[in-house]
Amino acid sequence: MSTIRLTMAQAVARFLTAQKTEIDGTSLPLFGGVWAIFGHGNVAGMGEALHGVRDRLPTYRAHNEQGMAHAAIAFAKASRRRRMMACTTSIGPGATNMVTAAAVAHVNRLPVLLLPGDVFASRRPDPVLQQIESFSDGTVSANDCFRPVSRYFDRITRPEQIIPALQRAMTVLTDPAECGPVTLALCQDTQTEAYDYPESFFADKIWTPRRIRPDETELAEAADLVRNAKKPFIVAGGGVLYSNAERVLADFAQKHGLFIGETQAGKSSIPHDHPASLGAIGVTGTGAANALAEEADVVIAVGTRLQDFTTGSWALFKNPKRRIVGLNVQAFDATKHNAVPLVADARVGLEELSQALGGWKAPEVWTTKARDEKARWFESAARYTDPTNAELPSDAQVIGAVQRTSSPTDVVVCAAGGLPGELHKHWKASTALGYHMEYGYSCMGYEIAGGLGVKMADPSREVIVMVGDGSYLMMNSELATSVMLGQKLTVVLLDNRGYGCINRLQRATGGESFNNLLQHTNHVTLPELDFAAHAASLGAQTIKVKGIGELEDALRQARQAERSTVIVIDTDPLASTDAGGYWWDVAVPEVSVRDQVKTARKNYEDALGAQRVGD
Numbered sequence: 001m002s003t004i005r006l007t008m009a010q011a012v013a014r015f016l017t018a019q020k021t022e023i024d025g026t027s028l029p030l031f032g033g034v035w036a037i038f039g040h041g042n043v044a045g046m047g048e049a050l051h052g053v054r055d056r057l058p059t060y061r062a063h064n065e066q067g068m069a070h071a072a073i074a075f076a077k078a079s080r081r082r083r084m085m086a087c088t089t090s091i092g093p094g095a096t097n098m099v100t101a102a103a104v105a106h107v108n109r110l111p112v113l114l115l116p117g118d119v120f121a122s123r124r125p126d127p128v129l130q131q132i133e134s135f136s137d138g139t140v141s142a143n144d145c146f147r148p149v150s151r152y153f154d155r156i157t158r159p160e161q162i163i164p165a166l167q168r169a170m171t172v173l174t175d176p177a178e179c180g181p182v183t184l185a186l187c188q189d190t191q192t193e194a195y196d197y198p199e200s201f202f203a204d205k206i207w208t209p210r211r212i213r214p215d216e217t218e219l220a221e222a223a224d225l226v227r228n229a230k231k232p233f234i235v236a237g238g239g240v241l242y243s244n245a246e247r248v249l250a251d252f253a254q255k256h257g258l259f260i261g262e263t264q265a266g267k268s269s270i271p272h273d274h275p276a277s278l279g280a281i282g283v284t285g286t287g288a289a290n291a292l293a294e295e296a297d298v299v300i301a302v303g304t305r306l307q308d309f310t311t312g313s314w315a316l317f318k319n320p321k322r323r324i325v326g327l328n329v330q331a332f333d334a335t336k337h338n339a340v341p342l343v344a345d346a347r348v349g350l351e352e353l354s355q356a357l358g359g360w361k362a363p364e365v366w367t368t369k370a371r372d373e374k375a376r377w378f379e380s381a382a383r384y385t386d387p388t389n390a391e392l393p394s395d396a397q398v399i400g401a402v403q404r405t406s407s408p409t410d411v412v413v414c415a416a417g418g419l420p421g422e423l424h425k426h427w428k429a430s431t432a433l434g435y436h437m438e439y440g441y442s443c444m445g446y447e448i449a450g451g452l453g454v455k456m457a458d459p460s461r462e463v464i465v466m467v468g469d470g471s472y473l474m475m476n477s478e479l480a481t482s483v484m485l486g487q488k489l490t491v492v493l494l495d496n497r498g499y500g501c502i503n504r505l506q507r508a509t510g511g512e513s514f515n516n517l518l519q520h521t522n523h524v525t526l527p528e529l530d531f532a533a534h535a536a537s538l539g540a541q542t543i544k545v546k547g548i549g550e551l552e553d554a555l556r557q558a559r560q561a562e563r564s565t566v567i568v569i570d571t572d573p574l575a576s577t578d579a580g581g582y583w584w585d586v587a588v589p590e591v592s593v594r595d596q597v598k599t600a601r602k603n604y605e606d607a608l609g610a611q612r613v614g615d
């Protein structure tokens with residue numbers, strides 16, 4: 001057996017360069033690069049190793065460990081999970097800064113390889129700088145925080161352990177059902193220790209997506225259920241996009257007279273103007289999609305986790321005879337709420353289900369209702385995004401301005417707050433992957449870093465990041481990284497002076513405005529936050545606009561810019577779209593001295609009766 005003597009870190013770097021994928025007949029590196037913030041726990045080991053392969057595996061310097069991991073996650077999502085990135089940090093805060101991002105990847109089923117430094121395996125210098133010491137367990141380090149938010153976790157204490165660890169890591173990262181974050185905690189002394197590795201370990205490997213075909217019995221049961229449906233309805237989740245199944249989904253719906261509601265992750269899986277599209281579903285859904293979901297007797301859930309925002313906290317599907325067909329690569333998701341499972345790849349599953357259905361079509365009376373509801377929603381929704389002369393426009397009016405100045409191939413990126421709800425209802429996605437929302441973990445601060453990852457995945461598309469002032473203040477440092485890397489973003493910063501979304505929720509549940517908008521916080525003075533000046537200090541071009549007209553001019557100007565542009569606009573913290581949408585289970589206190597809370601509790605108890613618990 002031929003061997004090559006390398007340090008463990010060098011073996012990691014060389015192994016990553018040998019992993020390939022094939023997209024549209026072209027072989028590409030599976031790993032688009034490594035994000036690195038070096039410290040004493042990885043600069044000598046991983047730093048030297050990455051320098052040695054920099055011509056084959058680029059290393060990118062970030063400004064925040066959580067931010068760089070968000071960029072890596074967004075890169076994987078924008079690549080349909082066909083490509084990914086790795087992230088390396090030192091021990092201590094560098095490592096734990098990535099834990100939130102690991103949770104984002106875990107919830108959203110997205111691949112990212114996390115390589116935090118760890119304590120000395122030898123324990124000679126214990127406690128080393130930044131080491132967390134457990135009084136009861138000598139094997140615990142800060143990296144154990146990654147265990148519940150990793151699909152696979154390993155701690156490498158000997159150089160030869162990296163061989164099975166990396167092989168297992170790749171199996172998880174590329175598996176459609178198990179896909180998610182992998183953490184390999186690299187003890188800092190072990191990174192530098194040498195071993196005679198088999199040369200075969202570094203042979204090029206092409207990873208292609210596994211397309212799981214449905215079981216014959218499950219397929220027959222699902223087809224029989226759909227065939228007998230009087231009011232069938234499709235819910236399209238992110239799995240449609242990861243499977244590259246959007247064309248098959250559209251053909252399936254059109255052939256069988258079905259209509260589609262999209263989750264946050266599934267939005268853009270069908271063009272907004274396709275006859276079968278009813279837009280968003282659930283708490284932030286359109287009136288059209290939710291009207292059909294309420295009556296549906298068979299729900300074909302394709303590639304979705306069926307989280308509470310999709311199901312209206314399991315109160316949306318009101319038909320007492322309602323059944324779910326769970327078409328999903330992961331049995332855990334396919335069987336939720338007593339669903340009839342159809343464990344399969346979304347594209348293959350839809351193709352075979354369509355074949356099993358033959359010429360069957362949904363009843364004409366049902367399709368007529370869908371068309372009527374769609375027309376009603378379009379008429380109702382249009383007024384929310386129309387131009388306005390208001391001094392403080394709403395989020396929806398800002399979205400309308402962005403939409404009017406955008407191209408069908410643009411990608412809009414967002415994450416937390418009120419914007420995701422307004423975008424889910426109103427954004428008109430024309431092309432696949434044109435809508436990039438992190439709403440599985442709803443992580444504030446994802447937006448700019450995520451936009452950077454999206455741009456790196458496909459530099460040919462314009463990337464528009466929409467972010468509130470609260471999220472911007474939480475994490476903005478990767479704006480400087482976008483400038484540094486020449487990855488141009490257009491950032492639309494909506495300043496409503498606080499956490500406007502949660503303030504509205506607080507009031508809707510009977511509470512007084514408290515500790516959300518800046519004016520309602522405990523303060524001595526309110527700072528005059530100059531977001532344009534701040535963004536300019538990070539190297540971006542900046543424009544502060546007043547009103548929708550100036551915003552549209554600024555957006556056109558930003559399209560011609562050569563580097564990232566931040567456009568700041570003041571917005572109304574109270575206005576939101578009251579059409580469409582659905583109830584969301586947010587518990588209200590049973591006891592309060594305030595009448596508003598008592599009323600909200602009564603309404604809450606009434607709404608609980610619609611939930612289908614255990615069904």
